[in-house]
Amino acid sequence: MTPKVEVRDLRVFFGGEEALRGVSLDIAANRILGVIGPAGSAKTTFLRALDRMNELKAGCRTAGRVLVDGEDVYGPACDPVALRKRVGMVFAMPVPLPLSIYENVVYGPRLNGVRNKAELDGLVEECLRAAFLWDEVKDRLGGSGLKLSGGQQQRLCLARTLAMRPELILLDEPCSGLDPISTARIEEALSLLKERHTIVLVTNNTKQAARASDETAFFLMGELVEMGPTGRIFTNPSDKRTEDYVTGRFG
């Protein structure tokens, strides 16, 4: 089976600094890839390179190839706007748009031209349910998304990403700053979502990667040290540095 995403010698530079140093890996469809590594190891940079969000930062340059379904994301034929409609991203800091809860969820579909009220209503309920947020907000969909708690905002951001029905979902530490209950809800949501989506989950919490992901990639200082089935990475890693990191003996 061909992988959903193929990454080949991907490099990202900020000014003269090389933040991501030649990463190559494959992401299988309908799997959750966990990405772990210490702070500053370029996990976020890697994730943002997949849907061309890095280029919004001044002075950033990317080299190498990213193929999504065989299409070169950095090729001249690829429109980043169209790409980002297929690839959803949830940021490390939850930032609802300054709109109502309802409008946050339907923002993407509206951009795609969905106008039908019933369809949008259905989508809102479906996506909020999938993000395990529906019961908490169903009575105040018209209220501002900014007035939700941090954990609710994070799930709202997940819901608004789901509403675009992306093939690939990129999550950057979606549970940082969340309580264990909210974290468990998001992990539960992810395990259901992978039936229809491919997911990349960046996390600072190695236990979360062990629980939630099918495969795990370990990044260190901008390089991919090792990637493999999650069970093997956590029980029998082939690189000493990986072993040190997952057993908490790092540094």
Add this chain to the structure above:
Amino acid sequence: MKASSDAFVRRLLLAVACTTVLCLLVIAAFIFKEGLPFLLKVGPGNFLFSSDWRPDSGHYGILPMLVSSLYVTFGALLVGAPLGIAGAIFLSEFGPPALARVAKPAIELLAGIPSVVFGFIGVMVLAPIIRGAAGGPGLSILAASLVLGVMILPTIMSISIDALAAVPQSYREGALALGATKWQAVRMVVVKAAGSGLLAGTILGMGRAVGETMAVIMVAGNAVRMPRSVLDSGRTLTANIALEMGYATGMHRQALFATGIVLFVFIMILNGLASSALKRRAGKR
């Protein structure tokens, strides 16, 4: 040493602040003392809503001036607000960052050009063009609106640029990550988030347009008549005060002070609106 110089500076600043506030209070009190008795004697209704202004025979109706002021102010807004906000959006969202860095101080410099210069350009360039193209005297409400519209651009633009810069980058990224184009993100999210700041800039620009005198005297024509169209000559409240202050005595003089009260209240209301708009933005985050 450190503590005592601190205390000294604090006392000095307090004294300066008190003096400033006191000055303003004295000015306000003076205007009200001169104008209020008149206002009560003639009656605010007669004063504001009669269009008969003949101070020498005891007729004090400022409606023509009031209407001219409104015309000129809203005309200026019609010119200045769209241009200013669009310019701010272009500079801060679409232009290269280097351009925005250079442009903002340049725009603020524009605010320092003496208004007589704007008036001069209006008289020499704009009025003849209007006369030639649309007829009428040239020196008109339209000319004043255009000149004022340009004059309030710096105010509107610089406050709008600040408002846009205060929108968190994460809003832009959030919208773009959902597949919005740059323009969609700006229109649907950034402008919305900056909305009250853009409004505040517009209101402050409006305040500037209401209060501007010199340029208006030079280009508006100053006829004491109810303007029938924007091509007509008109005299604004501020122009009326400036033009008649030199020789006004007695009731006439008081009438001008009462006009000052009207302007004062108007500006107060505008500033109140602007600061509540700005506060609303601060509260939203």
